[in-house]
Amino acid sequence: MGTTLTETKTLVGQSVRRKEDPRLITGTATYVDDIQQPGMNYAAVVRSPHAAARIKGVDTKAARELPGVVAVFTGSDVAELGPVPCGASLPGLRVPYHHLLAQDRVYFVGHPVAVVVAHDRYIARDAAERVEVDYETVAAVTDSEKALAPGAPAVHPQWPDNLAFTFEQNGGDFAQAARDADVVVRQRITSQRLIPMALEPRGVVAEWRSGDKALTIYSSSQIPHLMRTLVAQILGIAENRLRVVAPEVGGGFGSKLNVYAEEALMGFVAMKTGKPVKWIESRRENFLATTHGRGHVDYLEIAAKKDGTILGLSLKLIQDLGAYHQLLTPAVPTLSVLMMPGLYRFRNIHATILGVFTNCVPTDAYRGAGRPEATHAIERIVDCLAAELKMDPAEIRFKNFVHNDEFPYLTATGLSYDSGNYAAPLEKALDLVSYSELRNQQAEARAAGRLMGIGIATYGEICAIGPSPATPAGGWESATVKIEPSGKVTVMSGVKVHGQGEETTFSQIVADELGVDMDDIVVLHGDTTLVQYGIGTFGSRATAIGGTALYFAVQDLKAKIKKFGAMMLNSDDVSFVGGRCVCNRSGKSVSLAEVAGASHRALALPPGTDPGLVATKFWEPPNFTFPFGAHIVVTEVDRETGGIKINRYVAVDDCGRIINPMIVAGQIHGGVAQGLGQALFEQAVYDESGQLVTGELTDYAVPKATMMPWIETGHTVTPSPVNPLGVKGVGEAGTIGCSPAVVNSVVDALSPLGVRHIDMPLTPEKIWTLIQGGAA
Amino acid sequence: MKIAGYYTLPVARERAYDALQDPVLLAQCMPGCESLEPLGEDTYRMRMKMILASMNGLFEGKVKIAEPSKPEEFRLVVEGNGKIGFMKGDGLLRLSETDGGTDVHFEGDVTIGGTIAAVGNRLVDTTAKMMIRKFFERMTEKVRSEAATA
Amino acid sequence: MTQPIRVTINGTAHQHSVEPRLLLIHYLRDVAGLTGPHVGCETSICGACTVMVDGKAVKACTMFAVQADGREVLTIEGLASNGVLHPIQEAFWNEHGLQCGYCTPGMIMAVKQLLDRNPNPDEAGIRHAIEGNLCRCTGYQHIVNAVKAAAKSMGA
Structure with missing residues (x-):
């Protein structure tokens, strides 16, 4: 037993390099496609080349006859299984039955029609091409507004109006606000369909052990536990006989926050064939059959006084749902509506969502899920209002921000903003760009005939999703902390880390609390057999909720550690500091390893205390968290080409307390890259017949290194009162702040030409046409 | 996708009309056409090799001549399926007499799907134009040499 | 029809008989058992499969395994030496x-x-x-x- 106290500095707040990196930088991490099983077969999915067609027959003979083919399954084989689940519930929601494989009709290009199983992946693909499907095509509709027009082709014949749901949200009285206003500005603003494009495509390995009636599914997923519950339901097997493992996951961005037909299909194939099976999505399949994001057409009206005071906002949101509801498809636009007040004080909101079926792959969560769309719309319309009133875009925002003394602030949509200092990041960003000087430079540039723009966007977002009543499947998160007999610490978290670095940030939290070395902590996640039930990683929730569950589990453990320490030190006044239990009177201490050993050896136990050192916490958050920030973008538009150059990008974000600044910066950079992709480059384009013409990376422009500006980041720190860590979440902030800042900047650059709004993506062709005086 | 244009064949209208419906001639003139066999009245089974950028594949399908109104006009309906996708075309061909021959005006819709749509859509327009041009060039050659030997 | 090839991967000689159509990336992963180079697009856009062949960076989805016959392939697995990171x-x-x-x-x-x-x-x-x-x-x-x-x- 030692007697000295060591001074420990906290790891929380430091840019500790990541624990997960050694396996990733050496190529030894295990993604789904790295899993090999003895006797494993490979599957290929036959997909519809038509957006809308009746299936008159499927002939699998030629495929089955190919040497190396094990089996071919079609719609009739899985008619009794399913459906692919929709977790969202809205009043009056129309939910088409989503079979694992198409039955008598296909609804989008990429719709799975058959599964071919073979000894290797090449033969599986060869055989897939030999499956003959007799289609009788019918008219398709791919544009959400055209789908609403009378006489449009019906995606689902039973619902000729193509309307899956309507949803209204009202707060205050917008009609009255419009009457009281000096000015009402109207604008149609779109957030185009995007392809999430996680670099690792989806993949599944399924293994059936008939003796145990046990199925294991390895899937590239953000939500292994929810997948287990839902796939067990689809296949009709007991949940405790299904193990879902999400191994290393190569990015998700919402596209893996889902349960797809293929996960259940591979389970079915493994059970039918008795052999393990692997299916790895090709990039083309990923574009055709993994959920897309966004797909908004928003009609906005903003009512304001002459002095810039906003009185109210009205929104008609037309959401392109695609042909089916995936897990959260209809819920995503409801987040947009909740978000409509932004950071502003106005009390009158009228919002209507029209959820529309189209013959396209379903939309669902994509980085930000509803919140980037909302923020883009608000921040664009506020700029339109500023232009109308000839006000500075910064000034109009300062004028309307919720005041610092109003928190917690109840919004017109019923949210309770936890904490905020909304002016602070904007002030800081304006300082960073030397705003007034920049406006002078702009005046000079304009005088010289150059098209220079300064764009400001502020944002608020809903993070730490979320309290259980606000979510379809429970909004809590779980953690178990075990101290092994040697004193080493094992954490099992219900979240699924897939690039966000929680193996590191969670270790920072635990290392500080238990006074142990980072290297003595192992964080396990993503395996339903190893880890207690959890919800998963999405909606910037992993640290704010999962980290908090972990924090509380550690507190429980510390209480038990102190009981053992008190017994071992024969003292009733013991502290736990720096990894040691210390008697406050004698100064004598025992190490955590000694306590751990004693608690497991259990020769003596403190009164009323069980052996071992394990604590599990399921933590229900009392509220969302609400990060905020300001992005400023300086652009110059080339008159000759319509090309846009970003000369400065400044992002000041307030995500509450920061655990690892380097990881937070990485999240902002990556978020901005996806926001910039939407603003300038990316768009999923379906032609009128329903073909996805941006069907490969050759035609879908994901930002490359040369397309990204240098991003200057800054922070203000307003801790969240919702959790003891004070964290808010940062995964989506960059994306949310980016697209309106970029578009505001380019519109500002083109404003001398009378341009008031441009829809994304701001392609050179579109900008050039505007400069030439045409309509974009 | 809409396709429209015209081409002048150096023969009289009646002969041009017959040539454009002659399966042997059509098979010889259509780029990539490997066979064209009668399937019924005015309907043929076609095998055609198509090359589009980096993709090439064999299409099997049907060619149908509809609404014939000799010698002024007829409709041509083409449907093909292959490993790299499918194509459908429906066009009206109008023949009018002109100096030195017959103007063949065509106007129609082409739809493609599957892999060729996802990867090659940008190229379909130019590819279709190129194939039509080649078709008429070959047809011109055929009917001209035929006229010379006659 | 398979074809014999000899490829040196990260300093170790390998000998296999492969189909001529087998892509180098699938050879490295499925035949030689590597997990470092990844497949991200199969159209040579994304670069996740980049390896070095005779000292030049190559997207292993654009090359057939038979084209690597007699050559030296270096992948991420071969970059650290004796446990020391590059x-x-x-x-x-x-x-x-x-x-x-x-x-x-x-x-x-x-x-x-x-x-x-x-x-x-x-x-x-x-x-x-x-x-x-x-x-x-x-x-x-x-x-x-x-x-x-x-x-x-x-x-x-």
Whole structure:
């Protein structure tokens, strides 16, 4: 037993390099496609080349006859299984039955029609091409507004109006606000369909052990536990006989926050064939059959006084749902509506969502899920209002921000903003760009005939999703902390880390609390057999909720550690500091390893205390968290080409307390890259017949290194009162702040030409046409 | 996708009309056409090799001549399926007499799907134009040499 | 019909008989059992499969295994020596040049080629050199920092 106290500095707040990196930088991490099983077969999915067609027959003979083919399954084989689940519930929601494989009709290009199983992946693909499907095509509709027009082709014949749901949200009285206003500005603003494009495509390995009636599914997923519950339901097997493992996951961005037909299909194939099976999505399949994001057409009206005071906002949101509801498809636009007040004080909101079926792959969560769309719309319309009133875009925002003394602030949509200092990041960003000087430079540039723009966007977002009543499947998160007999610490978290670095940030939290070395902590996640039930990683929730569950589990453990320490030190006044239990009177201490050993050896136990050192916490958050920030973008538009150059990008974000600044910066950079992709480059384009013409990376422009500006980041720190860590979440902030800042900047650059709004993506062709005086 | 244009064949209208419906001639003139066999009245089974950028594949399908109104006009309906996708075309061909021959005006819709749509859509327009041009060039050659030997 | 090939992978000689149509990336992963090079697109856009063949960075989805016959392939697995990370690997770790890690093995091989050719690239040169390697997580900024740091430590 030692007697000295060591001074420990906290790891929380430091840019500790990541624990997960050694396996990733050496190529030894295990993604789904790295899993090999003895006797494993490979599957290929036959997909519809038509957006809308009746299936008159499927002939699998030629495929089955190919040497190396094990089996071919079609719609009739899985008619009794399913459906692919929709977790969202809205009043009056129309939910088409989503079979694992198409039955008598296909609804989008990429719709799975058959599964071919073979000894290797090449033969599986060869055989897939030999499956003959007799289609009788019918008219398709791919544009959400055209789908609403009378006489449009019906995606689902039973619902000729193509309307899956309507949803209204009202707060205050917008009609009255419009009457009281000096000015009402109207604008149609779109957030185009995007392809999430996680670099690792989806993949599944399924293994059936008939003796145990046990199925294991390895899937590239953000939500292994929810997948287990839902796939067990689809296949009709007991949940405790299904193990879902999400191994290393190569990015998700919402596209893996889902349960797809293929996960259940591979389970079915493994059970039918008795052999393990692997299916790895090709990039083309990923574009055709993994959920897309966004797909908004928003009609906005903003009512304001002459002095810039906003009185109210009205929104008609037309959401392109695609042909089916995936897990959260209809819920995503409801987040947009909740978000409509932004950071502003106005009390009158009228919002209507029209959820529309189209013959396209379903939309669902994509980085930000509803919140980037909302923020883009608000921040664009506020700029339109500023232009109308000839006000500075910064000034109009300062004028309307919720005041610092109003928190917690109840919004017109019923949210309770936890904490905020909304002016602070904007002030800081304006300082960073030397705003007034920049406006002078702009005046000079304009005088010289150059098209220079300064764009400001502020944002608020809903993070730490979320309290259980606000979510379809429970909004809590779980953690178990075990101290092994040697004193080493094992954490099992219900979240699924897939690039966000929680193996590191969670270790920072635990290392500080238990006074142990980072290297003595192992964080396990993503395996339903190893880890207690959890919800998963999405909606910037992993640290704010999962980290908090972990924090509380550690507190429980510390209480038990102190009981053992008190017994071992024969003292009733013991502290736990720096990894040691210390008697406050004698100064004598025992190490955590000694306590751990004693608690497991259990020769003596403190009164009323069980052996071992394990604590599990399921933590229900009392509220969302609400990060905020300001992005400023300086652009110059080339008159000759319509090309846009970003000369400065400044992002000041307030995500509450920061655990690892380097990881937070990485999240902002990556978020901005996806926001910039939407603003300038990316768009999923379906032609009128329903073909996805941006069907490969050759035609879908994901930002490359040369397309990204240098991003200057800054922070203000307003801790969240919702959790003891004070964290808010940062995964989506960059994306949310980016697209309106970029578009505001380019519109500002083109404003001398009378341009008031441009829809994304701001392609050179579109900008050039505007400069030439045409309509974009 | 809409396709429209015209081409002048150096023969009289009646002969041009017959040539454009002659399966042997059509098979010889259509780029990539490997066979064209009668399937019924005015309907043929076609095998055609198509090359589009980096993709090439064999299409099997049907060619149908509809609404014939000799010698002024007829409709041509083409449907093909292959490993790299499918194509459908429906066009009206109008023949009018002109100096030195017959103007063949065509106007129609082409739809493609599957892999060729996802990867090659940008190229379909130019590819279709190129194939039509080649078709008429070959047809011109055929009917001209035929006229010379006659 | 298979064809015999001999390929040296990360210093070890391998001998296999493969189908002529087998892509190098599938050979490395499915036949030789590597897990470093990844498949991200199969159309030579994303660069996740980048390896070095006879010292040149190659997208292993654009090459057939039979074309690698008699050649030396270096992948991310062969970059560290005796358990000591290569300075580029170390720099990616220190500078947080990766998040999900899927692009990383290919990205690092592309960076290796850059630094083999130009030991002291500027930011524009770095961005140009990794233009053929997509990363959906980082926005590339920390990768740029990592390459600068690697160049510095390799020059030192």
